Amino acid sequence: ELRERGYNLPDIAILAFKNYDVVRITSWLNEGGVPFISHSSLDIRQRKLTGEIISFLNFIDSPVDDLSFIRFILGDIFQKRCSHHGLTAKQIHNFIFRNRDEPHIYRAFQREFPGIWDSLFKKLFRLAGHLPLYDLVTEAFRTFNLFGDFIEEEATLSRTLEAIKEFEERGSNSLKDFIAYSRESGDDTLWNMDVPKGIDAVNVMTIHKAKGLGFPVVIVLLYGDTVNRGIPYIIGDEPEGVTLLRINGEMAKKNALLEELYREAVIRNEVNSLNSLYVGFTRAVSEMYVLAVRKERERYPFELLPFDDFPSSERPERAYSGAVESPPETELYHHDRGVEISVNPDAGINILEKKRGEFYHAVLYNIEFIDGEAYGILRDAVERVVTQTGTGHPTEGIMKELHSFLGMAGIREYFLNKEGREVLREREFADGRGNLYRMDRVVIDEERVTVMDFKTGRDTATEGDKYKRQISRYMELLKEIYTHRDIEGIVAYIDLKKTERYSL
Template identity: 40%
Template sequence: MGNNIPHSLKEIIKHHKFPHLLLLEASAGSGKTEALAKRYVWFILAEGKVPHNDISNILAITFTKKAAREMKQRILEQLKKLALSKHVAIFEETVEQLGIPPEELQSLAEANVSRVIERYSDFQIQTIDSFMARVARSAALELDLRPDFEITMTYGELQHYSIALMLRQVGSGRSREITAMIDQFLDLLNQLARPNFIWNPELELEKKFSEFLGVESKEIGNLVFEDRRNEIQQCRETISQIYEAVKALPLPKKEKYVEKFDNVLKRGNIGEILRRTYSQHTVPVRKGKGSEDETELYESAEKEWLGLIPVVGRLATFDSLSRCHAYGEVYREFKSMLQSVKLRTGVHHISDISKILNQYLDEAIVPEIYLGLGQRLYHFLIDEFQDTDPVQWASLSPLLYESLAKDGSLFLVGDLKQAIYMFRRADYRIMRGLVQEVKGEISSYQWLPPSVRNSAWVDTLGKNYRSGEVILQYVEEVFKNNLKDVLGKKEFQRDLTGLTDFVQDPTPKMKGKGYARTMRFVKGAKEEDEADTAPERKALLGIINDVLNRGYRHRDIGVLAAKNRELAMIVDWLITANIRASASSSLDIRKRKIISEIIELLKFLESPVDDLAFANFILGDVMARAAASRGIKLDSKELHQMILDKGNTGRGYLYQTFRKHAESNTLWEEYFENLYQKTGYYPLYDLVSMALRAFRIFDNFPEESGSLVKLLEAVNILESKGKNSIQDFLEETADEKTELFNLELPEYADAVRLMTFHKAKGLGFPVVINMIYESRPPSNSTYYDKEGEKIRVHYITKDLAKKSPDLAKIYERRVIDNQIQHLNTLYVMCTRAKWELYNLVILSKENGLLGTLFKERELGQKTEKEKQDEPPLPSPTPVKLKHGTEPDKEWGRDEGWSYTRWVDAKRGEVYHKILETIEFLSGPSGKKMTDIMDRCPAITQTPFDSEQIRSDIESFLSCSEVRGWFEPLPGRTVFREKEYVDKSGNLYRMDRVIIDEDEVTVIDFKTGELKDYSEQLKKYMHVLGEIYPDRKVNGYVAYVDSSRVEEIK
C-alpha cells in the first residue's frame, strides 16, 4: 500500500505522486482547519510543482457556512503572513515543503492574495450542500428542474401543503381511491395503536412522513413497506398446529398454562403470542410418572415445542414489517403530491439535490457537469469527513474518481471520535472503512478508488493546540482509563471510533498548565421539586463568580448542555443572579419582548377581530413608550378595566372600544389609524417600516436596534421569495425550526456563552462548564434495514428483538450507534476548554455509565489572570427610517360616495372626453364646437343635458387664457391624457401638456366644487421639470363648468 511511502507534500512533489489520496486522522484541538488551510495555500503557491493548481481547479468542502467563512479567513491570513514577513512559523515550513526561495515566496504570496480577491467567485470554499446546489443549477434542465428553482432547508411547508392537498381529496363526492386508502390506513393505524386511539391522524402523518423523507434523503435507495399478513397467518396456523399436537399427547397437562394459551390463540392477538415464552420450562405438558414411554413422549413434546422458537422468530419479523405497512400506500400518494408541489412551486429541499444528483451523476457525465460549471476540478479538500452521509459521498464520488483518474488529489480530514451527527444519518463507517482499506486492514475495497490504491496514505495529527496538559490528562483518564474498564461490557461493547486509544501531546507552552474538576450530584426525590433549589445551580453560580473574580471575562466562559430546555433553565439561573449570559437558542429575535409585541401588532392588523393580539400590544412596552414620548401616560389599570368591560359586554371588538374611548381615541388616531387603513394595500416591508416609525421604536428602544434590523432583514428575505403578505410572515414566525430570525452574537459582546454540545463542536473557550444531565436516548420504534436499494421499514421493540435474530441485528445496530454518538458527544464537550474544565454531572443513579466515567476528581491548579481595562462596548447604532420607504400616494380617510358626488364625477368624465378630442382650435369657436358636439360619443350618448354641456364647454373655451392653450403655434406639441413615469416608478396621467420652445405647460381639468389641487399639480410640474430641465414649467387647474382658471406656483 502507498501508506509506507513518505507522503509529505515535499515528497509528493519530488516523486510527482499525482493522483493521490491523503486522509488525516485528527483529534479535538489538533488543528484540522489549519491543516486544510495550509494545504490549500501550498497548492496555489506551488506553480509548476502541483498540476492544475489554479484556484478555480481546487474545491474545499466544509459542513457549515461558519466553517467555510473561517477557512477562507485562515487562507487569506496565511497568504498575508507569507507576503508580509519572513519571520513567521509558516514561512520556513512553506519554503521547506515547496522548495521556493524566500524572496520569491513573498512576492508569490502577495500575487496570490491579489488573485484571490480579484477572482473571489473562483475561491471555492463552501459547504457540501452549496456545492451540490451549484452543480444542480448547472444541469437544471437535464435534472428536470426549473432553471430558477429555489432551495429550502426544511420540509415543513412543502410537506404540510402536500398532505393538505391529499386530504382534500378525501370524503364523499371526492376521490374514491384516496378516500378508501385513507379509511384503510386509519383502521390499520388504530389497530396498531391499541389500546390508544389516534385522535388527529394528520399530526401522526406529518411526524412520520418527515422522518421517512429524512431517511430517504440520506440513504441510497427508497423505503419499502412490506405487507406480510399472509405469512403472519401461516405462522399462526403453524403455532396452533404444533401446540395442538403437543397438547394432544397422552401426558398430564399444565392446566393453567393451557387455559391461558388457548385464550391467546382464540383471540389471535399477535402481541400476546409473541409475549409468551417458548422454552423447556413452558412446555404445556408434564413428564408424567417417569416411565420410559412417557419420557420418550415428553422428549418428543419438548422437541416439538422448542421447534416453535424459529416460527415465533419469523412471526416477529413479519409482524415487525406489517405494522409499518399501514403507511405504505399513503406515503406513496403523499410523495406523488409532494413531487407535484415541488414542480409547481420550483422549491426543493436541500437533501433532494444530493439525491437527484446521485441518480444522475456518473463518471461519463462529469465533463458535461464541468462544462456547465465553467471550470474543471482537480483537487478536493474535505473537512469533517466523519460527518459525511451515504448520499453525499455517492454524489461526490463520480467527481472524485474522475479527478483521481488524472492528476488530481483528495485531501480528507476527520475525527471518528467526533462523529456526533448520526441522528442526521451521517455515517462514520465511510471514514472508518476508508481508513481500514488504506491501511490494508481489510482486503476488499468499497471506498478506496482504484487509481490511488498505491498512492493513498493515512496520517495523524498528534498535537493539541487548544488545551492545557492537565486537561488532556483528564480527558485521557476519562476515556482511556475509565471507559476502557467497561470495554466489552453491556455499557460499551466495542470501541469503533478510537475513544480508548488516541494519542495527543500538548504544545510546549501548554505543558503543566490547566485545571479540571468533576462534581457529581445524585438526583433525589426531594431535589426534583424546584429547579431553583437544585444543588448544581449553586455549584454553577459559584464556579462562574470564582472565575470572574480571578480576572476572566464573561465571554471567556462557555456553559454547555445537551438540550435547549436545559440551557433555557440555566439562562434563567444566570440572569436571576445578574450574570450576563447569551444562549444560542435565545438569539432568536422572536423571543425578544419588543419583537413579540410587533408580531402581535401585525396579527391585529391582519385580523382586527383578534382581541387577544390587540390587548397584548396595547398593554406592552412599545405602546407605553410611544405614548410617553407624546407626553401621554397610559394607565395600565384603565386599559385592563377597558378589556374586562369589553369582555363582559361581549359586544363588538376591542379595537372598536379602544377607538371610541375618550382617552384612547387620540392614541388610535395618532398611531393606529394610518396603519389600519393601509393594511392590505402596502407591501409588508413598507407596512412594518411604517409601524416602526409611527411608534418610534428605534428611538424608544435603541438597545433593540440589532433585533429590529434583523426583523426588517427577515421581512426583506421573505418578500424576495414572493411572500409579501402579513399572513405569510406570521406563518414563518410560527415555524419553530426556521433560522430566519436568528442573530449572530458579535465577538465583542461580553456575556457567558451557552450552547448545546453539538453547537460547541469546533469551538473553544478559556473556561468550559459542562452541565451533564443523565438521560435516556429518545425512543423510536421505527427501524430501517437496508438491503441493496431497498430500505425496509420495521416496528421493533426490545422485547420483539429478543424473539427474532434478524430483528436483534437491526436493533443492536441502533443501540451501538446511539452508544457511539453519546460517548462521542461526551468526548466533544470535554475537549472545548483551554485553561479550566468543570464537569457537573447530575446522575439518576451512581452505577450507570456516567457514574463510571466521571468520578469525583480535581486536577491541576486554577490560574489568576490580570484584569484588563476593556474598551467600552460600542453603543447601539442609531437607526433612522427615512421617509420614502412607503409609496408616495397619501391614503387619507375616504369621504364616502354620495349620489351627488357620483353624478359630478360622471359629468366630469364627459367634459374630459370632449376636451381630449381637441388638439387645436381654428376659426370661430362656435363652428368648431358644432363639429365636435356632433361627432363626440361622449356627448351624444350622455344621460346629462347636452345643451348645458355645450354651453359650459363654449364658455370655457371662450376665455382668453384658456383659448391660448388650444392655438396652433409654431413648434408647439400637444399631448392629451399623456402618461409620465417619475424616477421612483410612480405613474401620472396628465390631462393636457403643451410643449413650446421655451416652456412647458400642464393643465388639469376639473369640475364641481373648488378644491385645493395644488399638491397634485406640483408633482406633475416636478416630473416635467426633470424631463425638460431647460424649460420653464407652468401649471394650471382649470374648472370647466365654472370657467375658472387657477395658476399653481
C-alpha cells in the same frame, strides 16, 4: 481560578443540554456578579418585544383576530404610547372585559378611543396589504416610536428589520408569509442577533448551539440529565395513518410489538444523547470540566466516562493574555421622519372587504368541478378554507352568496366537468419579459380557452377599465400559448351577480 491562571471570560464556555439549564446557569452567574452572554436568548423571537410586534402584524393582516389585538394593547409597546394620551393600563383592562362579547373588539376600540385609533392605528390599518413588508414595518416602528421608547432593545429591533429585509430578498413580500415563517423553528440564523465581539463575558449556551464552535475552556454541566429519563411518546407511521403511543417499560413487556417499538425508541434516545455528549466533549481546546452528580440509581454520565481511572490532575499553567480590548462604541442614529405615502381618502381602503375578497377567491380555488349537489360541494370548500386560514367569516352568508353566484347561467357552465376539459386554478403565466400573471381560473376546452377573473365589491368606472385591461392582457398571454383556439375572457362580479365577456 481560571481567571487567576490567565484565562479571560470569553475563553470560557458553559454548555448544557436544555435551555432550562442555560437559564439556571445565567441566574447563578448573575448572582455571582459574573458577566455572561446567553447564546440561547439571541433568537429575537423569544423576546417579549418581538412577540408584541408579531401580534400587531397578525392583527393588521387579519383584523378579526381579536386575540392578537388584545395581546398588543396589553403589551409594553402600546402601554408606553397610550400613556401619552392619558389612557391607563387599568382602563385598557376594563375596556377588554366590558367588550368581551363584541364580535370584533377593534371596532369597539375605534368607538371608545377615536383619537388614539387615528393617531396609532388608522394609517397602518389602511396601508396593510398595499405597502411592501419592510416599509410597512418601518412605518409601524416610527408610529409607535420603538427606537425611542425601547432603546435597550435596539439590537432586537434592528435584527427584526434585518430579518424582514433578508426574508424579502428570498423572493417573498407577503405579510402573511412572514408571520407564518416567524412561527417556524427551522432557519434560526435569520432570527439570531450577532454576538458582539470584544465583550468580556462568559459564553453560556446549549450543546446544540455549540456545534462548530471551540473555546479554550469548556464546562459541561450534566447536573440533572439522564439517558434513562423515559420515553414520553412514540410516533408510529402506519399505512392506516400516524399513531401516537405513550408507553413505559412495564407496559412494553406485556406485548411483543410494543416491546419492539419501545426498545427502538430507547436506542434512538441513547444514540441522540451520545451524539450530544460527543459534541459537548469536543468543544474544548485546552481544558474541559464535566460537572455531574452521582446518584444511587443513576449511573449517567459516570458509566460513559472513566472518572476513577483518571483522577483530577494539576491545573496547567497559562500565561496571562491581557485584558479584553473592547471596540469603540458607536451610537446608532434613528430618525423618526415618516415616508410620505399617498393614500386616496375617498377610496376608503376597507381591510375587511379585502379579506373577504381573499376568502371568496380561496373558496373558488378549492372547487374544480361541480358534478353533484352544488351546496354540498360549496360547503366542503368553505369549511376547508376556514380550517386552512383560521378566519372567522360568517360561513352561512358566504355560502349563500357564492351558491347564488355559481348558479348564474354565465358562470355554472365553466364549473361543469365536460369531456376533455382541463381547469387551471390560480395558475401563474409568464410573459416574454419574465413578468408573472396569476389567473383565477383558466378553463381549457378542445376549441376554446376561457380565463375568468373573479371580483368582489363595487364596479366603479375606473375599476371597470382597469379590469378590462387586466383581462385583455391575460387573453393575449393565453393566445401565445393556445394559438389555434379561441380565447375568451370573463370578468365575474360576485357581489353584483354580473359578468363582462371579452373575446380575442
